[in-house]
Amino acid sequence: MRILYLVTLDNIHDTGKIYKIRDRLNYWRRAGHLAQVWILSRDHEYAIRGLSEQEGVKVFNALPFHLRLSGRLSWVKKTERYIRQAVSLRQLSREIALFQPELIYYHQHIWLPGLAGLLHRHLSVMEVNVIDTEEVKFTPLLRRWIYRAGRKSLIRSVDGLVCVTPEIEARFKRYGKPSCVISNGIDLNRIPLKRPDPSGRAHLIFVGSSDIPSQGIDLVIRLARRLPQYVFHIVCPDLPVGKQQNIISHGALCDTQLKSLYMRMDIGIGTLALHRKHMQQACPLKVREYIAAGLPLILAYEDCDLPDDPHILRLPYGLQHLDDAWVSKIEAFVERNRLKRLSESIRQRVALERKEVMRLAFFEHLLNGYRTNHLSAFIFQPASEEAIAQATEPSSVQTPIAF
Known part of the structure; x- marks a missing residue:
């Protein structure tokens, strides 16, 4: 599969997530898939420590700009970050045709202009890590309003959901999307x-x-x-x-x-x-x-x-x-x-390999349904220990990288 992993990151707040994404990317490649990570940077960063040195990782960042008072007022700084992401997404959308992904894997995040359309035009899966309607209550008023206004359009635009707990999956069943539960793993x-x-x-x-x-x-x-x-x-x-x-x-x-x-x-x-x-x-x-x-x-x-x-x-x-x-x-x-x-x-029980075998099986299930226009219920068949071990060994074949 040609997989595009779309995330929003910065170097200050997302250190744990950075290594989760890096380890997942490396596993997908060892399993024989052509995978890339495209990052919408929240700040004026052109490198994400721990990820940017990897092949096939690209940081999209709007030209440096600053709103007045952003250094003194936190809400102005957060508005500046949001605008930066929105402009970066436009640049990313123009380049996506060059990669032609078969599937986009997207970490649930705040609505951005054009994001729902981008996900709708491709086979896409959203990873859901929280009960977002509760999490958003702890965010500033402007962000809360934007998130709630665009939330349903993002959910409706994707073709499947990966939820990290059964509790979260139960909250999203109402949208009628194919879903599975895959908790966080680690190398x-x-x-x-x-x-x-x-x-x-x-x-x-x-x-x-x-x-x-x-x-x-x-x-x-x-x-x-x-x-x-x-x-x-x-x-x-x-x-x-x-x-x-x-x-x-x-x-x-x-x-x-x-x-x-x-x-x-x-x-x-x-x-x-x-x-x-x-x-x-x-x-x-x-x-x-x-x-x-x-x-x-x-x-x-x-x-x-x-x-x-x-x-x-x-x-x-x-x-x-x-x-x-x-x-x-x-x-x-x-x-x-x-x-x-x-x-x-x-x-x-938390080994990365066991989680990613299941995630890739869910991707294949959606892709087959997308190609045949028929999607049956997803039933995961655990891989053998030999298959998992083989996929975790470093590959002797270099996966081609395309931008």
């Missing part, structure tokens, strides 16, 4: 396993954003206050933690720095406040990194990839505060698991 070889150290204090890590309330960073800080005997590492830009002695604020880290940090950690803390956007299921990329590193997990949501396991502690849904009983349970969990790793069977 397990990209993250080194933890190296337990019995000496000293236990180290817990939380990777997140201070401006996304549903991640629950406030609950992590409160937990650190209740458990002063442990060291809490928080990887998050612009985190105001005060002078709390057992919190180490790392700011934003690059991929190499984060991998080095994972090796020294004992426990990974996932999203703790998903209820704030009325969701119960998730599969965050940061937790996939914890799993790849073998870190036992503390979570407060349902992850369809993770079974009940003694190395995974699930806090109650709708957690508002940490009472003494739950603090004691967390302390006991840390003491039991700080020197342990997640089992290999759990790590394999």
